[in-house]
Amino acid sequence: LFIHSIKLGELQYLHDTAVCVDKSGKIVAVEQLFDQKKAEETLYPKLGWKTEDVDVTIAEDGQFFFPGFIDTHIHAPQYPNSGIFGKSTLLDWLNAYTFPMEASLSSLPKARRVYTRCIQRTLSHGTTTAAYYATIHVPSTNLLADLCLSLGQRAFVGRVCMDNLGPDYYLDESASHSLVATRATINHIRSIDASFDLISPILTPRFAPACSVEAMTQLGALHQETNLPIQTHISENVDELKLVKDMFPDSKNYTDVYDRFGLLGKRTILAHAIHLSEEEADLVAQRGSKVSHCPCSNSSLTSGVARVRWLLDKGVGVGLGTDVSGGYSPSILDAARQAALVSNHLAMPPRAGDKRPDAERLPEDDRGRVRLSVEEVLHLATRGGAEVVGLGEKIGGFEVGKEWDVQLIGLGFVPDEDDSTEVKQIEDTGNVDIFGWERWEERIAKWVFNGDDRNVKKVWVRGRLVHERR
Ligand code: GUN
Numbered sequence: 101l102f103i104h105s106i107k108l109g110e111l112q113y114l115h116d117t118a119v120c121v122d123k124s125g126k127i128v129a130v131e132q133l134f135d136q137k138k139a140e141e142t143l144y145p146k147l148g149w150k151t152e153d154v155d156v157t158i159a160e161d162g163q164f165f166f167p168g169f170i171d172t173h174i175h176a177p178q179y180p181n182s183g184i185f186g187k188s189t190l191l192d193w194l195n196a197y198t199f200p201m202e203a204s205l206s207s208l209p210k211a212r213r214v215y216t217r218c219i220q221r222t223l224s225h226g227t228t229t230a231a232y233y234a235t236i237h238v239p240s241t242n243l244l245a246d247l248c249l250s251l252g253q254r255a256f257v258g259r260v261c262m263d264n265l266g267p268d269y270y271l272d273e274s275a276s277h278s279l280v281a282t283r284a285t286i287n288h289i290r291s292i293d294a295s296f297d298l299i300s301p302i303l304t305p306r307f308a309p310a311c312s313v314e315a316m317t318q319l320g321a322l323h324q325e326t327n328l329p330i331q332t333h334i335s336e337n338v339d340e341l342k343l344v345k346d347m348f349p350d351s352k353n354y355t356d357v358y359d360r361f362g363l364l365g366k367r368t369i370l371a372h373a374i375h376l377s378e379e380e381a382d383l384v385a386q387r388g389s390k391v392s393h394c395p396c397s398n399s400s401l402t403s404g405v406a407r408v409r410w411l412l413d414k415g416v417g418v419g420l421g422t423d424v425s426g427g428y429s430p431s432i433l434d435a436a437r438q439a440a441l442v443s444n445h446l447a448m449p450p451r452a453g454d455k456r457p458d459a460e461r462l463p464e465d466d467r468g469r470v471r472l473s474v475e476e477v478l479h480l481a482t483r484g485g486a487e488v489v490g491l492g493e494k495i496g497g498f499e500v501g502k503e504w505d506v507q508l509i510g511l512g513f514v515p516d517e518d519d520s521t522e523v524k525q526i527e528d529t530g531n532v533d534i535f536g537w538e539r540w541e542e543r544i545a546k547w548v549f550n551g552d553d554r555n556v557k558k559v560w561v562r563g564r565l566v567h568e569r570r
């Protein structure tokens with residue numbers, strides 16, 4: 101069984117199907133009404149394959165193949181801080197927890213240890229593609245790229261540009277140094293993966309307050325020159341908004357800051373986008389920039405509730421991000437369920453007697469519509485995310501020509517009843533108990549709300565097996 105999202109809100113269930121993948125990791129055939137013998141007699145000859153050369157993986161009862169998850173926003177160096185945020189909000193969280201941890205990854209042995217674990221952990225949760233922020237250090241950023249390549253995770257790796265606002269122990273010396281360092285990482289990635297098949301550089305101005313006008317001007321020019329993707333943060337926290345307003349008094353708003361420097365392109369990933377105005381969201385849509393929705397982080401740091409339906413209605417492409425360690429969970433399945441939950445918060449009626457100006461939130465008619473369904477959040481986690489990272493042609497579904505970035509999911513079947521009346525221990529196979537009578541739509545809902553890495557049995561990227569659960 102193959103399950104994938106074919107459009108926002110619609111999963112397709114391909115029963116009795118074979119998906120054939122060639123040696124380069126590309127899908128070359130998707131054929132229905134399948135049994136193994138028929139494949140050997142009709143399908144393999146058509147592809148010019150010999151039976152004895154073919155590796156077959158069969159999804160057992162209760163298992164299904166699902167496109168790999170795409171984490172459109174994650175900070176690898178913050179992984180050791182997962183769960184450590186107390187009652188902080190963005191700006192004090194950066195100073196108290198984040199900058200000290202990132203600064204410490206100037207040590208290559210420490211970076212190796214942290215990055216190896218971060219990649220293995222996210223792979224084990226089914227993340228086949230990640231858009232990583234590294235740190236300001238070139239050698240450890242390059243090491244992150246090396247490790248993604250050797251462990252087999254598709255990745256965008258960004259050396260973080262910040263020549264402003266950071267503490268003096270963790271800051272780019274100057275705008276020009278920031279650019280030289282950025283180019284050094286781009287060149288390194290070109291030297292290990294010449295055509296960026298698996299690993300791509302990504303321009304990474306941390307966020308507007310951390311970048312000087314010179315740095316953003318030069319990054320805009322570098323984007324013009326290279327057409328490389330860009331990732332940054334936008335409109336996450338109200339104190340951050342004030343900071344941006346003070347620092348860029350000539351700009352109309354936060355979005356305009358990036359736009360002025362040519363940083364708002366089709367391949368720009370904007371994380372959070374919580375407090376955007378109508379006008380800003382329209383500009384994001386017009387420029388074709390994309391949004392990474394990070395619900396776990398937004399709840400943890402009390403940043404706010406992003407209006408995903410509103411963005412989607414405007415035609416803005418949206419994917420999901422863990423934002424480790426603003427978000428505590430490395431799992432995109434977790435991000436999917438939290439995206440559903442925080443959309444429910446937008447739909448909740450105000451508390452009786454609440455007289456705050458925003459208490460009405462939404463007209464009653466719109467309340468149901470802002471909620472995101474299981475099918476919708478799974479779309480954001482896969483095909484939506486693929487669009488956000490600019491790989492909509494390559495990954496996100498089971499179509500001929502796409503690459504095999506896939507997870508094999510297994511749900512726990514509770515054994516059939518028998519006549520005995522003795523108390524039996526039932527083997528624990530994870531957090532999703534399937535009794536057998538559920539429809540597949542219901543099994544998927546149980547997976548989204550209760551599943552975890554125990555359900556991820558195998559993970560492939562470009563046809564290579566990169567994780568297996570024993
Ligand atoms: N804004 C600037 N830097 C960061 C970061 O590391 N995490 C989050 N969530 N927001 C940021």
Ligand code: FE
Nearest residue numbers: 333371423426
């Ligand atoms: Fe972030």
